[in-house]
Amino acid sequence: MRTKVRIHYDNKNNFRNPVLWAWLDGTGRFEKKVYPDGRDDYGLYYDLVVNRANFNFKFKDELGDHTIWEDERNNRFYNAGLGGEIWCKAGWHNVYNVRPAEPVGHIKEAYQEIKDLIPQDNFYLPDTDVSKFETPSLLGAHKLTDGSLSFALYHPRAGRVYLGSNLNNFQTPGNCLACDNQEDSFIELDLYKGYYNQPNIWWTRVPAAQIDPKLSEIEYKFFVRGGIGGNERWAWDPYTRVYSDNYQRENCVVADPTNFEWTDQDWETPDISELIIYELNVYGFTDEDSDLSIEEQSTFKGVIRRIEEGYFDDLGVTALALMPTSESWSHFGLGYDPCSFMSIEKDFGDLDDFRKLVDIAHNHGLAVIVDQVFNHTSNQFNPLWDLIDDGSGPGGLYFSGSTKWGNRVATGRPEVDNMLIDSCKLFIEEYHVDGFRFDATHSNYLDHQLLYEIQDEIRDSGFKPNTILIAENLPNESDLNFEGYNGYAQWSDMFHDKIKALLREGVYRDWCYNTPQGLGDIFYFSKNQFAEHTNNVVNYSESHDEPSVKFEIETNEITDCNVKDRKAKLAMMATMTALGQPMLYMGQEFGINRDANNIDLNKVSPDPNCPEFEYNPFLDWTQRLINLRKKYGALKVSGANPIETGEFSWVLGPWLSEEEGKNRRLIGWKTKDKDNNDEMLILLNFEGADIKVNLGLTLEGKWGKIAALDQINDFKTKDEIEPMDILSVGQNKKVDFNLPAYSGFIYKKI
Structure with a gap:
């Protein structure tokens, strides 16, 4: 096949003697050197005639005995489908069958x-x-x-x-x-x-x-x-x-975001210390819910209905963490296969449905946090793939290798980061969201430069200074703390894994042991591990990625129904009382038994192996516990080191004396709210046996029990407390106290 083509070249690299070199490797190999045939207002042009339908070519500068070649990354490829006239730019491998436009x-x-x-x-x-x-x-x-x-x-x-x-x-x-x-x-x-x-x-x-x-x-x-x-x-x-x-x-x-009539003008995003986070999947939260119409099930409207009915008011949580709401490839799935970053998932409803969800949530005292998946995209429907062919590698400018979930987004590149930060700003401005949870942000998957820029562009710039920023950074890295108080909150990998190891009474994931070591660390906001401030920590014992407590402990052949129920409550109490921000996953409030990534709330039971354990008693207990956390400042102490400020002190721990729990899987501490002088005593026993301890000298006074694993009673007056629920500690005295197996207590000073 005889091919005749005119090749235009702008020579912006200023070669003094620019020569076109054409070649074809393999069968029918050939090489050809061509000098310019002329010049026009674009640059040089070469008229090339070859007996090939396609070939490679590049440019070089012939300077006597010295030749300067273009970089191999600028090798170009011609095929007959491009036509008889093409244009090239110096330093670019791209070939154009139309003259490239000039900037206006x-x-x-x-x-x-x-x-x-x-x-x-x-x-x-x-x-x-x-x-x-x-x-x-x-x-x-x-x-x-x-x-x-x-x-x-x-x-x-x-x-x-x-x-x-x-x-x-x-x-x-x-x-x-x-x-x-x-x-x-x-x-x-x-x-x-x-x-x-x-x-x-x-x-x-x-x-x-x-x-x-x-x-x-x-x-x-x-x-x-x-x-x-x-x-x-x-x-x-x-x-x-x-x-x-x-x-x-x-x-x-084309969407017009200005038509929606907002009613949340008086809403203020809460301080991070006020967060009690409820993670939910829009689809799974109401799928096949018989109380809702077909149109409401699995949609924003279904979540709106639950908010309006007061479900979250009763539960006591202060923030909804929505799993991804951006358009994804999967139909009614987890949502972690995004197609783009500014869009809304049509399966969940229209854009104003999402705005209404946020608006109604704010009117019910709920912050809204959306999940941003910036580490990878869907491999099926992927609008960014090969969108910009800049020669950087497979997929073009927006990609840099792969992850186990999909194509790795090229975070750290300024143009890519601009787009992702614009996504956050759009969700803040047009949907009034309060913040973001960023998926899989470990530096193996995502360049932390992006997270630093989000801090700078959104918080520090004044765009929205109180934006909630949460990173799923597993295992945890300390560079996201910044100055502590203003850093990212991270899902605490060590809190979750240690709690699961303790409750299953065995090794968790081949690395986390159920020993007493490290128990103090996880309850004191992992300060000795990665965090610099309580703001840097989100504590959880269940999430969409993790099996429920009941499911996990069954993997170690713990099947006693009563024990599983107590352990599920113990996990909840640990999460709600540890320093940092607590998070529960939808369904955890019922004590359900489910595997990881099970998002369909209505297709799991409280515990299929324990039918006598129903939803309502566990739910009622959970509501009361969460509302204790919500009500009392002493249960949400925050700061860089509350021990130094006198807001926190240890009472029991594996590192203390024999009578204070030495080498035992138990923990106890006292907290104080500086603003109203409320004081709380928290005692947790993860052992499968009763343990007698001696409560120390710092507890002088009377303490009323407001929470245990069998009941919660937030008394209003001293007269409402049963005598058996009062712990009295005399001056300079110690008190023997029996911690039953798998138990947890909260006492309030009266």
Whole structure:
């Protein structure tokens, strides 16, 4: 096959004697050197004729005996499908079958054009620039106050970009019928200088007059020519707020976030020390719930119904941690296979359904934390894959290797971080969320540079200083503490694993032992392990990733129903009283028995092996316990070292004397609320036998028992306390105390 092609080259690397070198390896190998045939306003051009349908080529600078070659990463490949004329840029491996556009200005100029048309409330126009050049990127699709539409795409390698939409019947070059008669309908985006003052942002604005008022919903995609996997193809907008319902096309949809009427104007995100977190999956929380209509089950509406009915008011939690709400590939699954980061999962409802959930939650005293999966994306439907072919590796600019869950997102790259931070800002501004839990943030999976930038761009910049930031950083790393009080809260791996080891009475996951060692560490906010402040810790004994306490202890052949029930309550009491922020997973309040990643709450029973143990008694006990934590400051002491401030002191522990629990699996401490002088005594025994201890000299006075594993009684007056529930300690005296097997107590000073 005889191929004739003109190759344009801009020679921006200023080769003095630029030569084109063409070759083909393998069968039919050939090599050919070509000198420029001329020059035009783009640069040099080479007319090449070869008996090959495809070949490799690159450029070199021949300087006598010395030759300077382009880097191997800039090797280019031509195939006959590109046509008879192509364009190349110095230092880029990309080949264009259309002359690449030149920048028409800076995106800041486009911003000046529309700045007075930007909605002021409940609207986010992307502007994150971690380089600090203050670039207003305008990325995404946005409806402006005059009815016009702004469209922008970040793409530093594209040759040309077009908007395909039902505004113009999706007409673009190569994607139209009778193109000679359709070119007037093409909507081409102009190239602007953006990040780092480089040409990388494509933008256009469609006037209101060109928008058919009969269109109830505006769908769109971008058609990218050059610099994209496959040379030219349709591309989804990484900034889309929602996708269409058509799974064959999966178009992006222009959404107006300003129509919702918020009623949470008086809401303030609580201090992290006030958090009692309830993790739930939107689908699993109400799936097949007979109390709800089919339309409400498995949706935002179902969660809204439960909030309005007062479920969480009664339970006492102060924050809902929603498992991923972004569009994901799986249908009604865990949600940890995201397709994009700005979007909302259609299976759960529409965008205003999610806004209503947050609005209603705030009106019921509940903060809302959403799960951001920034470490990987779905491998099935992945709009970012090969979107930008920059030669960095498989998947292009947005990816850097893989994880065990999917393609690893290239966190740490400024352009990628800008997008992810914009996602957080959008959820804060347009959905009023209070904060984020970031999935799998260990530095093996995610570059911590992103987390530092989130702190800087959202908290420190004043965008939302009180944003709740939680990292699932397992095992825990200390670099996310910052100055302690202002650091990330981390799911405490060591708290969870130690509690599970103690309760199953054996080794947990081949590394955590049920010995007394380290018991003090986990209850004193893991200070000797990774944390610098109680704000840095989220304590939990169950999560979506972990089996329930009852399930776990059965793996070590502990099957006695009463013992399992006591252990489940002991885990709950430990979680609610340890220094740091407590979290429970949906269903834990019932004492259910379930395996890890079981998100369908209505398909598990309290304990299939113990049918006599019902939901209600366990739930009632849990509600009372959580509300104790919510009510009393002495049960949520916070700080960098409450021992030094006199708010915390040990009473029992494996490191103390024989009479104070030496080498035993038990723990006890006293706390004091500085503001109202409430004092609490917490005693926990993980041993399978009664243990007699001697409570120390620091407990002088009378203490009323307000919680045990069989009952909780938050008395209001001394007269309401049964004599047997009063612990009296004389001055300079010690008191013998019997801790029953698998027991827990909370006493309040009276």
